[in-house]
Amino acid sequence: MSIGMDRPSGRVLVTGALGQIGTELVEALREKHGHKAVIATDIRESKGCQILDVMDKEGIEKLVHGENITEIYHLAALLSATGEKNPELCWKINVIGLENVISAAKKNNARLFSPSSIAVFGPDCPKIAPQITPLNPTTVYGKTKVVGEQLAITSGIDMRGIRYPGLISYKAPAGGGTTDYAVEIFHAALENGHYDCFVREDTRLPMMYMDDAIRATLELMDFPLEDLSEARGGYNISGCSFTAKALVESIQRHLPHFTCTFNPDIRQTYADSWPDEIQDDVAYNEWGWKANFDLDKIVDDMLENLKISERVATRSSGGSGDGSF
Numbered sequence: 592m593s594i595g596m597d598r599p600s601g602r603v604l605v606t607g608a609l610g611q612i613g614t615e616l617v618e619a620l621r622e623k624h625g626h627k628a629v630i631a632t633d634i635r636e637s638k639g640c641q642i643l644d645v646m647d648k649e650g651i652e653k654l655v656h657g658e659n660i661t662e663i664y665h666l667a668a669l670l671s672a673t674g675e676k677n678p679e680l681c682w683k684i685n686v687i688g689l690e691n692v693i694s695a696a697k698k699n700n701a702r703l704f705s706p707s708s709i710a711v712f713g714p715d716c717p718k719i720a721p722q723i724t725p726l727n728p729t730t731v732y733g734k735t736k737v738v739g740e741q742l743a744i745t746s747g748i749d750m751r752g753i754r755y756p757g758l759i760s761y762k763a764p765a766g767g768g769t770t771d772y773a774v775e776i777f778h779a780a781l782e783n784g785h786y787d788c789f790v791r792e793d794t795r796l797p798m799m800y801m802d803d804a805i806r807a808t809l810e811l812m813d814f815p816l817e818d819l820s821e822a823r824g825g826y827n828i829s830g831c832s833f834t835a836k837a838l839v840e841s842i843q844r845h846l847p848h849f850t851c852t853f854n855p856d857i858r859q860t861y862a863d864s865w866p867d868e869i870q871d872d873v874a875y876n877e878w879g880w881k882a883n884f885d886l887d888k889i890v891d892d893m894l895e896n897l898k899i900s901e902r903v904a905t906r907s908s909g910g911s912g913d914g915s916f
Contacts, residue, residue: 607667645688673767707825744822797831
């Protein structure tokens, strides 16, 4: 039988689909392409998600070929804080796993999105990070992302990536990153009115609301390859930068009795090695990127949606919510 006979039309594969980005990206891709056209995979079992280990090179290639995958969003990875606890595993999953996915994409002429991160920057990077700057990260996670950006250029396939800032979402929990405090703080504020933050109050980092991150991902993948530069392996994109203290103060606009203490741990070291802000002029000029959410808009939307989720959960359990914002 010749290749392509009796196979379904082109489909989209998402690895690491149960993570913070994958949870919302799968929704967006299914809305765009149709539910059956998007195959969600992870190493954990969940409804609507197949089991796939990115270390299983043969299994990846079998799935990509058998399901006629023409576009892959490779999100399976160990994040910064988790990765530093087990650097060998971090390298194995983030680099060898990516190489396995690239191999499958190349054999099946599939396009590939593989995210990068602000973790590619090191202490020698300017505090306002330009697109082109030395990439000397201090973390293993950051080093794996530098390799990923390089592979995007040398792999011989249509491979693209974005240097995601810290991501904030109400739909899925954070997954072991240094910027997790910017998600955890909302849940703590609503649940008990207090949060113990693991970075200093003056820690200023680039952040982005997940709605903007998903839109940026889809916009980049929709753009013609011939109009993209070698930055395509890891475009800088900027949401907004703010300190941990500014985040607290914005939340207090809605919850004036909310309190926060600051007790830095090892993650402060990782945060200190990253830039305060991101220059995203290259992404703007090449494919028109522009963020929609600033700090206050992020906080407003997060608290509103978490309150809605809380009321739905209360009704489902038979209780009654106060309905307040």
